[in-house]
Amino acid sequence: MVDRSGTPLVELRDISIAFGGIKAVDHVTVDLFPGEVVGLLGHNGAGKSTLIKCLSGAYRKDAGEIMINGQKAEINNPRDARKYNIETIYQTLALADNLDASANLFLGRELVSPLGFVDDAQMEAETRKIMGRLNPNFRKFSDPVSALSGGQRQSVAIARAVYFNAKILIMDEPTAALGPQETQMVAEIIDELKRQGLGIFLIDHDVHQVKELCDRAAVMKNGQLVGIVKVDEVSEDDILAMIIAGKKPEHLAA
Amino acid sequence: MTDTAQQHQPAAPQKKGLFETLEIDTRLLGMIGAFVVICLVFNVMTDGRFLTPRNIFNLTIQTVSVAIMATGMVFVIVTRHIDLSVGSLLATCSAVMAMMQTAIMPELFGLGLGHWMNAPMAILAGLFVGTLVGAFNGWLVGYQLVPAFIVTLGGLLVWRNVAWYLTNGQTIGPLDETFQLFGGTNGTLGETTSWIIGLLAVAFAIWVLFSTRRNKIAHEFPVKPFWAEIALGGIIAAAILGLIAVLNAYEVPARRLQREFEARGEVMPDGFTTGYGLPISVLLLIIVAIAMTVVARKTRLGRYIFATGGNPDAAELSGINTRLLTVKVFALMGFLCALSAVVASSRLTFHSNDIGTLDELRVIAAAVIGGTALSGGIGTIYGAILGALIMQSLQSGMAMVGVDAPLQNMIVGAVLVFAVWIDIQYRKRTGAK
Numbered sequence: 001m002v003d004r005s006g007t008p009l010v011e012l013r014d015i016s017i018a019f020g021g022i023k024a025v026d027h028v029t030v031d032l033f034p035g036e037v038v039g040l041l042g043h044n045g046a047g048k049s050t051l052i053k054c055l056s057g058a059y060r061k062d063a064g065e066i067m068i069n070g071q072k073a074e075i076n077n078p079r080d081a082r083k084y085n086i087e088t089i090y091q092t093l094a095l096a097d098n099l100d101a102s103a104n105l106f107l108g109r110e111l112v113s114p115l116g117f118v119d120d121a122q123m124e125a126e127t128r129k130i131m132g133r134l135n136p137n138f139r140k141f142s143d144p145v146s147a148l149s150g151g152q153r154q155s156v157a158i159a160r161a162v163y164f165n166a167k168i169l170i171m172d173e174p175t176a177a178l179g180p181q182e183t184q185m186v187a188e189i190i191d192e193l194k195r196q197g198l199g200i201f202l203i204d205h206d207v208h209q210v211k212e213l214c215d216r217a218a219v220m221k222n223g224q225l226v227g228i229v230k231v232d233e234v235s236e237d238d239i240l241a242m243i244i245a246g247k248k249p250e251h252l253a254a
Numbered sequence: 255m256t257d258t259a260q261q262h263q264p265a266a267p268q269k270k271g272l273f274e275t276l277e278i279d280t281r282l283l284g285m286i287g288a289f290v291v292i293c294l295v296f297n298v299m300t301d302g303r304f305l306t307p308r309n310i311f312n313l314t315i316q317t318v319s320v321a322i323m324a325t326g327m328v329f330v331i332v333t334r335h336i337d338l339s340v341g342s343l344l345a346t347c348s349a350v351m352a353m354m355q356t357a358i359m360p361e362l363f364g365l366g367l368g369h370w371m372n373a374p375m376a377i378l379a380g381l382f383v384g385t386l387v388g389a390f391n392g393w394l395v396g397y398q399l400v401p402a403f404i405v406t407l408g409g410l411l412v413w414r415n416v417a418w419y420l421t422n423g424q425t426i427g428p429l430d431e432t433f434q435l436f437g438g439t440n441g442t443l444g445e446t447t448s449w450i451i452g453l454l455a456v457a458f459a460i461w462v463l464f465s466t467r468r469n470k471i472a473h474e475f476p477v478k479p480f481w482a483e484i485a486l487g488g489i490i491a492a493a494i495l496g497l498i499a500v501l502n503a504y505e506v507p508a509r510r511l512q513r514e515f516e517a518r519g520e521v522m523p524d525g526f527t528t529g530y531g532l533p534i535s536v537l538l539l540i541i542v543a544i545a546m547t548v549v550a551r552k553t554r555l556g557r558y559i560f561a562t563g564g565n566p567d568a569a570e571l572s573g574i575n576t577r578l579l580t581v582k583v584f585a586l587m588g589f590l591c592a593l594s595a596v597v598a599s600s601r602l603t604f605h606s607n608d609i610g611t612l613d614e615l616r617v618i619a620a621a622v623i624g625g626t627a628l629s630g631g632i633g634t635i636y637g638a639i640l641g642a643l644i645m646q647s648l649q650s651g652m653a654m655v656g657v658d659a660p661l662q663n664m665i666v667g668a669v670l671v672f673a674v675w676i677d678i679q680y681r682k683r684t685g686a687k
Contacts, residue, residue, distance in 0.1 A: 058571060079573040094571045098564035098631035099557075107561055108572035110554050117552040125473045 015064035039214035057081035087161035102127035151182035296651035307504035315438035321642035326590035334630035335402035339409030341613030345417035347595035352605035373432035388588015396580030427604020437600035448531035452498035502529035564631035
């Protein structure tokens, strides 16, 4: 069970962001504890990706506060987010297709030799190590990632987040493009990371999967938070009702 | 070759083709092939005049200016931008340098013509202006989000006419003698120094080959067989020393030698001959090529340039400051324009109003023929230099054969389109993007 008595790892307090008059995120408050997976659900355009991009530094919030370990955090760009050990796996995977796996894994954080030149051999060796743990079948170390399958690309993206000791992990539909076997691989990785005490925000459309992988689910509609529920206390239908109707299930509504 | 293409298990031992074992890029091989064919065809058509030491010497010094800028254009195009202002910027830098060494330094600072400070100060001023203008272009593109096509199209007009304005449209010359050393025939290293530099280059190339191999072995990665390593080293050594031999074989005309001896107050010994050797401008190009290749492959800057070209969003999300990167890329392009301006104006021995006209097209063509993809993310420095060499060979070959001027330009234009078409076909075949 997740211990929610201490300070939350992340607290998004009263976050708002608008794009030209449209309130994409409207006063949303969500928190995340160590070793917990919080699912973010909602229709396309409900604002879940936008909310999470404020945390990953891709967007700047208009109002609200981000607290990390109880301290106020200033996140204005992806570099700031990395400083707080926040790693993001984007739906688009954010890989440079023309570079190989190790160049992508270390992108923005290359290992350099004492003379300041990038140390490709060292980076490839590290990549081989971590891929051996995450996806032992991975072989294409010298091909550009455009030559990889969806699952292989996903494992490069995950390896990038895991390698740098993320404390907070954001996954935007990590299994959307994957087959059953690869989805299983991602589920196992999430379990493993949870045990290590990471906090994970998981954006997903698949209610069944959220029930399986997450501890709590936060449902959004039209930029507003419908509610946060513990997945053990609700049925899949309850969650679906929250997504579609935008109402909390009656037995939980106080 | 066909059966190896279908196997994707590098771990399994398999029979590889010769070029695969040597790990030579087949594209590079194709370009070298095209270049050799062009040379041989022109050599036959000119009854052997094309491949004489004299013409090869001329070809190399004519290529330098465009080739230097083409290495910078590779980075610009790789980051999905374009720079149409390089020819004009070259003219502005050339004008600044010409005015510095003929008017500002000698008259304003009262050093007089021929002072040793004139050339270095002129070059510094030119490089500064080039870098500054390039950085300004990059700022407009990166921070103000004006498309590079527009910024540099405007720059094409602006800088061409800044050059005109600076010199009142006059031809400025002759340029300082030290400055002229960068021009080609007026600045060569002589036979002995050329050989020494050639041998140093060979030693450096072999050292690079073997330190790469050692590094791979240290991490237990697969390496190519030792004989392949030796063969590759041999090919490189032969190419370098061959070029030096050819450049040394082009002899300085007797009358010119006589003048040099007279200038030193000596008498030329009977039957004395000596070769030109490696021109300083070509040495400059080689240094630029090595430096740019190192930047592209071994530095973070280079890695970020290629990553941004491959996927700008991914680069941004990986924490790369892509805006500042744009400024750096354009500033580097501006610096190289100024360097080319040194070579171009000193080759002419004067600054003229039309210097560098249409160079933007030659530079872009060289980069594109050399395999730089306009969609971004792909390109090599050596490819761009080879592209410049191919363009120059075509141009001067046709001039030697006596092809009419309009036909020359028609052929060069057609070759550019044809080269890109071949490239697209090649990428389709090999499945590369």
